[in-house]
Amino acid sequence: MTPDNPSNFDSGSNPDSGRGTQPRVALPGKIPTTIITGFLGAGKTTLLRHVLEQAQGRRLAIIVNEFGAVGIDGGTLRGCAIPSCPEENIVELANGCLCCTVADEFLPAMQSLLDRPVPPEHILIETSGLALPKPLLKAFDWPAVRSRVTVDGVIAVIDAPAVAAGRFADDPDAVALQRAGDGSVDHDNPLAEVYEDQLFAADLVVLNKTDLIDAVALSRLRQEVAALIPRAVKIVAAREGRIDLAVLLGQQAAAEDDLAARPSHHDALDGQHEHDDFESFAVTLPEIATPDDLLARLKAVAETHDILRLKGFAAVAGKPLRLAVQGVGTRFRHHFETPFAPGEARSGHLVVIGEKGLDRAAITLAILG
Secondary structure (H helix, E strand, C coil), rough: CCCCCCCEEEECCCCCCCCCCCCCCCCCCCCCEEEECCCCCCHHHHHHHHHHCCCCCEEEEEECEEECCCCCHHHHHHCCCCCCCHHHEEEECCCHHHHHCCCCCCCHHHHHHCCCCCCCCCEEEEEECCHHHHHHHHHCCCCHCCCCCEEEEEEEEEEEEHHHCCCCCCCCCCHHHHHCCCCCCCCCHHHHHHHHHHHHHEEEEEEEHHHCHHHHHHHHHHHHHHHHHHCEEEEECCCCCCHHCCCCEEEEEEECHHHHHHCCCCCHCCCCCCCCCEEEEEEEEEEEEHHHHHHHHHEEEEECCCCCEEEEEEEEECCCEEEEEEECCCCEEEEEEEEHHHHHHCCCEEEEECCCCCHHHHHHHHCCC
């Protein structure tokens, strides 16, 4: 199976799933917009980079809904230095979850892009990890936007190995920390509901990181996703977000006219929503002797305590660089990165993320060894 092949699609298996959801052709003159949703760490930014690399001169603009004070995703995209998407066409919204700040953040950002002397030919929106797509889709019905823009398609990117293991979020630590300190985030949903809402809104589901699972697990995941979505939706496998541009863009879904076919757990609540069934805490690490010892402890504690995510850095004796550590479930990656600053304490810092009820004392003791 070749992830980059545009013909590599599966559709939903529900026999009634195709009723009333035929693609609509965008009206002439409307700027198509693609919404890319999915949990943090699923590979949304990597997918966006591939879109930019395949643009072939098409004028693109990107709205990135950042969580946290440092615009990591926006900085990563700016580093592409691709002429089709100059730096001024990348707009970062860092003041909270986009589905909660539609009026204050999204609409002004869209207006500024549309009012440029040379507006973009296609707009891409990367939502935050816990954003619900439905409120954003409804914003495209606002008169100032509807007359000039159409939703070409909604793409849900999921971390295939994480979801196959029952862990929806690949990198929820930044979201959890932002949720704790950002008063503009006014929702508290169980992760499963956010995951389902993202799939329910999708026109295309990208099963990313398929190189990390076997064929049997991938086949089972395809079936589970198709059975979950109550309409015909294309499903494509990918590695590192590599999807042909012909697959991603030009779907002509006109999703703003198709809201009834995109259910949400919060339709009955008139858009009010909650999602916060996980917690996070930090562990300070003294200098360690070797990376192997630390990783062995982290894998053991992640398995014993059903931790969703571990991320941070450690100081290794005799090494001038920090050891960056990232773990999803019991899968861990590590590498040496930036040096410690002169005079900086040689200690480490790990953020632990899991569902509410973590035994913090036991986890901390196990990590410290």
